[in-house]
Amino acid sequence: MDTTRKLMQFHFIAQAETATHYHQNPEMFYVLRGNLDIKIDDKMYKMQSGDIVLINANKRHTVIGNEELLGARFEIDFHLLAEYMGSMQLLFWCNTVADRNHAYSNLRRLLDRILTRYFEKDDKSALYLNALYFETLYVLTSNFLVKADDVRLNLEDSQDRMRIRQIQNYVQANYQSQISLNDLADRLYLSNAYLSKYIKKNLGMTFMEYLNNVRLFHAVDELMYSDKNLTHIAYDNGFPTSASFTKAFREIYNESPSEYRKKIQDEKEKDEKEKMLQQEEEQRILEYLKFRAHKENPQSTRKKEYIINAGNVKDTLTDCSKxxxxxxxxxxxxxxxxxxxxxxxxxxxxxxxxxxNILSREYCFSEKEGYNFRRLDQVLDFLLDHHMKPYLEVGSKPSLFMYTPERSINIEKSKMDSYDFKTFSEIIRELCVHLVNRYGVEELETWYFEYWNDPSLNITEPDGEYYQRFDLLYQTMKNYSEEISVGGAGFILGYETLVCKKIFPIWKAREIHPDFLSVCSFQYIALVEEGGRLGRKSIDSEYMLNQIEIMKNVMEETGFQIPEFHIDEWNFTISNRNVLNDSCEQGAYILKNCIEMNGAVDMMAYWHALDLYSDYYDTDTVLNGDSGLISRDGICKPSFYAFQFMNRLLPKVLEKNDHAIVTTNGRNRYVIACHNYKSLSSRYVFTDEDEIQLEDIEQYVEDIDPIKLNFTIQNVKDGKYLVKIYRVNRECGSVQDLWKNLDYSKGLMRDEVDYLKSSAIPGIEMKTIEVENGELCLTNNLEMQEIRLIDVQYRYDV
Incomplete structure (x- = not known):
């Protein structure tokens, strides 16, 4: 590895304006003041103060800044970063204009520190600056790197992905040699014609175009960083002649290699001659950085102080998470x-x-016998008898369980029914008549009817069959009552948000609109690049809140305003074999999001309730990494207690913050739910969910520090209060840690399972405190991923 090259370098910019161009190294623009317009391919992004946009390697872009512009341009050595990452398949989605992510705050702070270091001239500055560069790239790769071979939520055969990797690896290993399509075809046991079409379809270019692209990638490095003549560069990178090198180079860069090298050398000379910014500009930058530091001034993550006015009700606790x-x-x-x-x-x-799957052929319908809803009635009767309202997905949704987003098993293929439109029309009419006659219109007005966005129904097309089927369901239900709620279509947050920019105008132009818009959230995001959809896991600690905001912005931009917004499925992972699902991390994750999303959406249905959903041949242990609230053996997990704590909150909200929600009934009782949630780390991003080991859980979070939460509730009634504290952490309430004490043994006996059931409960502490001068003070020390409920009740004397 060339240690003389810089991994990153930066330049201050003012009144920037560059013609359309592209280059090998990624660039990151950071606006301090003023405005900067960046056009990448055919998309324009209007940057304002605080915005960050990263332009990937070899992306055509134009940069135009206004007269007030003050900013910085950070250049990343792509080849050097690729060596560190061990992959040439590097692509970033880092764009504050179009994206929301909690990690952007961390990135801004790092960039501010880099800019500040510019003015510090001590001997250690260069060393510290390099440390900041590495930390910045760590944040970028952990939070914004999109792996080209990481196609999230794509359930197609993994054989294609394997073959693409074989092609890429072969070319990367042999680009310096005179390889041909025939060589690769022989290696993969494919015909030339088939492989040629396959590469064109999956890579978007011919084999020779792809090969030359890889060769040029390396050749440009040598043009920039070596004194080799052009002929040697051509031969060393696999080009048979210098003429072929020049021809391929000109097709991509619109100039010859010698012209490109001269331009780069001229730029270097200009940079060397460039002097420090004028005093006025330097002062502007220092003033900005000082303002930023004063504005943000983040509190210590180890201690939080909250002062709350008991008489100041800020909000009402909603039932959105129930x-x-x-x-x-x-x-x-x-x-x-x-x-x-x-x-x-x-x-x-x-x-x-x-x-x-309520319309399953197995239970409801056959071509010979017609319709029979007896089994469906049993399901609905059970829900109603136990005080739950049905939320019915009427479409044919596959029942899968997933090891990772790329590896799934359809355990219910026989129940995956897709009726033709005629049959669908008949069964919907029969169903609606049956439900109205059995349960009554008034009861149905309290239910929800959803129709899922089945990809085969072409919702992205104006004449897509999805709309015909949705309209049929909608009109049939509305014939009985306009108050019956019908909606859809279960879009995947962060993954299908962009396609909604096309779907919403189509739906808006139609006569019938949904009563509620439904989306699901599994903490993945996607980037559409050159016709393909690339994805990655997100470790954004505020993912759901940020992605909901992005989706609502799309709705506002397209004028598609719907009365209610539902999250019909949500979890941090789609995997049913992720040990974090069984851990205290899941309880903290759920409590955090239930608090954070209160009032942000109308409903959010956690995915999913029972481990029984994915019971399979490999579920021979007490816990198997499924996201159910209760294990297969009926043992409550930390996730169960997170919902239990939310259920015990009082209706009036006095305070809601990053770690807690404080509620009251207005009658001298206060209930607080709090957590010490820890964000997932970059190691989680680059690890398949089903490969996480129980013993290594702590290695998948950013830190393991405890936190002290101090609550001071003012203007309360003086006197004695009984304080009850319920806590779930690794010492109490965690079935996973109790199982660890049993050596993670398989095939537990009944009494051992009963022990886990009775022991996996929250720890309880009680104490009485005296309040004087109207101030109730509560101090709580929470371990990592701990959740806690604090119930404070006034004690009346005789």
């Missing part, structure tokens, strides 16, 4: 599933249960 997704509705025909759902309802106050 919904669960169960999955296939006929799972509820099992007595074990019924028992567990009943327990969830009683202790967490769940009001809505979302189910699908």
């Amino acid at each position: 919904a669960i997704s169960i999955g296939d509705g006929y799972l509820l025909l099992q007595s074990e599933a019924q028992h567990q759902v009943e327990k969830i309802q009683k202790q967490t106050g769940v009001k809505y249960a979302r189910i699908w």
Whole structure:
């Protein structure tokens, strides 16, 4: 590795204006003041103060700044970074104009520190600056790197991905040699014609174009950083002649290699002659950085002080988080599933249960016998008898369980029904008549009817069949009552947001609009690049809130305003074999998001309620990494207690912040739910979910520090208060850690399972405190990923 090259370097910019161009190294623009317009390919981004946009390697772009512009341009050595990362497939999605991510705050602070270091001339500045560069790239690669071979939520055969990697690896290893399409075809046991079409389809270019692209990538490095003549550069990078090198280079860069080298050398000479910024500009930058430091001044993450006025009610606690997704509705025909759902309802106050495949051929319909909704009635009756309202997904949704987003098993293929439109029309009419006659119109007005965005129904096309089917369901239900809620279409946040810019105008132009818009959230994001969709896991600690804001912005931009907004499925992972699902991390994640999303959406149905949903051949242990609130054996997990804590909150909200929500009934009682949630780390981003080991859980979070939360509630009634504290952490309430004490043994005996059931409960502490001068002070020390409920009640004397 060339240690003389800089991994990053930066330049201050003012009144920037460059013609359309592109180059090998990625550039990151950071606006301090003024405005900067950046056009990347055919998309324009208007940057303002605080905005950051990263332009990937070899992307055509134009930069235009106004007269007030003050900013910085950071250049990243792509080749050097690729060596560090061990991959040439590097692509970033870092754009504050079009994206929301909590990590942008960290990135801004790092960039500000780099800019500040510019003015510090001590001997250690260069060393410290390099440390900041590495930390900046760590944040970038952890939060904004999109791997070209990481196509999230794409359930197609993995054989294609494997073959693409084989092609890429072969070319990267042999580009300096005189390889041909025939050589690669022989290696892959494919015909030339088939492989040629395959490469064109999947890489968007011919084999020779791709090969030359790789060769030029390396050749440009030598043009910039070596004194080799052009002939040697051509031969060393696989070009048969200098003429072929010049021809390929000109096709991409619109100039000859010698012209390009001279231009780069001229720029270097100009940079060398460039003097320090004028005193006036230097003062502007220092004033800006001082303003930023004063504005942000982040508090210590180890201690938080909250002063709360008992008489100042800021909000009302909503029921938005009191919904669960169960999955296939006929799972509820099992007595074990019924028992567990009943327990969830009683202790967490769940009001809505979302189910699908209600029109399964196995239970409802056959070509010979027609319609029979008896089994569906049993499912619906169970929900209603246990004080839950049905949230019915009417479409044919596959029941999968997933090891990783790339590796799934369809365990219910026989129940995946797709009716033709004629049959669908008949069964919907029969269903609606049956439900109205059995349950009554007034009851149905309290339910939700959803129709999922099945990819085969072409929702992106104006005449897509999805709209015909949705309109049919909508009109049929509305014939009985306009108050019956019908919506859709289960778009994937962060993954299908961009396509919604096309869908919403289509839906808006139609006569019928949904009563609610539904989306699902699994903490992945995607970037559409050159016709392909690339994805990655997101470790944004405010992912759901940020992605909801982005989706609502799309709705506003397209004028597609819908009365209600639902998250019909949500979790930090789509995997059913991720050990973090069983851990204290999941409890903290759920409590954090339920607090954060209160009031931001109308409903959010957690995915999913029961581990029984993905019971399979590999579920021979007490815990298997599924996201259910209750294990297969009926053991409550930390996630269960997170919902239980939310259910015990009081209706009036006095305070909501990053770590807690403080509620009251207005009658001298206060209930606080708080957490010490830790964000996932970059190691999680680059690890397949099902490969995380129980022993290594702590290595997948950014830090493991405890936190002290001090609450001072002012203007309360003087006297004695009973304080009850319920806590779930690795010492109490965590079945995963209790199982660890049993050596993670398989095939536990009944009494051992019973021990886990009775022991996996929150720890409880009680104490009495005396309040004087109207101030109630509560101090809580929370371990990493701990959740806690604090119930404070005034004690009346005789």
